[in-house]
Amino acid sequence: MTVLEAIQKSTEFLVKKGVESPRLQTELLLAHLLKMPRMKLYLNFDRVLTAPETDSLRELIKRRGQREPLQHIVGSTSFCGYEIAVSRHGLIPRPETEILAELGWKFLSTRNLQPSTALDFGTGTGCIAISLAAKCPNAQITALDVSADALALAKQNAFQNQVAERIEFLHGDGFSALKYGTEFDLLISNPPYIASAEIETLDPEVKDFDPRGALDGGADGLDFYRRLAAQAKPFLKVDGKIMLEFGDGQADDIKKILENEKWIVEAVQEDYSHRARILIAHK
Ligand SMILES: C[S@@+](CC[C@H](N)C(=O)[O-])C[C@H]1O[C@@H](n2cnc3c(N)ncnc32)[C@H](O)[C@@H]1O
Structure with a gap:
């Protein structure tokens, strides 16, 4: 043939x-x-x-x-130009998350005179944390995940991309894993945002291969935004920023959730298809 x-x-x-x-x-x-x-x-x-x-x-x-995803079959994908190994333990990085990462490193590099710090909440494969560390040589990144398997994958990716020494890997459920009083310049997250009942309607590549814990955002998909809005402030510097990715159609709800917790929403950014997908806010 x-x-x-x-x-x-x-x-x-x-x-x-x-x-x-x-x-x-x-x-x-x-x-x-x-x-x-x-x-x-x-x-x-x-x-x-x-x-x-x-x-x-x-x-x-x-x-x-x-319907096994191509990225699982070949074992890796490219994210912001970095090779990221993928497996069933971490969500396959999506192109729109590259926009989030870029907003993150652009903000961090404005603060590069001092070592700047960022928390990647729900790091998965580590793609965001790795891009931030690679693009901002003075930055210290904390990569947090509730899944020990995802963290192991993120660590492996950080080593492969030679940024592991500037990333601290934390295992735990949300902010409980952090020392109270730790303040970051940037809190960045692409949290799970699919409504639980919707997961079964997704393509097999997603529902059968991405980890459930990376998809499930609770009954209306917004649980993590409520949690972040209510709990993140003590972990952010006075002039720090929070940057959150969310699903198509969730912008208004997420803006309201943050504003109810007295966050100042600065901007909502669109993805490549001109859909609102990222929110930037400060205290
Ligand atoms: C949508 S994935 C994002 C992965 C990666 N940051 C990306 O953008 O490709 C969400 C991640 O959040 C993690 N996660 C879910 N619940 C968590 C919790 N309570 N605390 C910390 N991480 C959590 C999941 O394990 C998953 O790796």
Whole structure:
């Protein structure tokens, strides 16, 4: 079978399995298998796959057909240009979270004369904490998660990206893991925000492979915002900022939750599809 035939056959299979962007997914898996950039496949359409390559491709495509996310199959993803290993223990980093991370490091770098500090609440794979540490060489980051498995993954990612020495990893349930009186310049979080009953309606790639504890935001999806709004102030410096990602359609509710707790909401930022997805506030 040639590269082109393999792409066509695998794409047809993934179409039947209801996978989104089946041709792209096929090409990415084949490029991963052949260890070449995807575009190079186009120069190799007539190359004949060896028998072991064909077997391996069949296996990869079968897994994707079972709706296992591409990132789990290849083992990693890119976040703000950093390679982040992924597994069932940490939410696969999403593109809109890159916007949150960028807002975070831009703010921290305005405070770079002194060592600036940030708390990444619910670090998962560590993607936000790692980007902040990498972009702000003077910053000290605390990465907090209730999942010990997620923290282990975050640590591994921090080592791989050579920023582990500037990240403290804390295991615990929310602010109870922190020493009272610890104050950060930035409190940044992409907390779980899906309403519990909605989880079953999500794509299999999400509901069956992202950790439940990374998705479930309680009955209306807003539990973590209530908690952050009520409990975060003592952990933030007077001139610090809180930056929160949230789901599409939640902006008004989250703004109200923060304002009820006397936060000053400075800005609501949109994602690449022009949907309000990030809120910035201060005390
Ligand atoms: C939506 S994921 C975000 C992961 C990562 N920060 C990102 O943006 O890709 C939320 C994370 O919050 C963690 N989490 C859930 N409840 C928590 C709690 N009570 N205290 C600390 N972390 C919690 C989950 O384990 C999960 O890793």
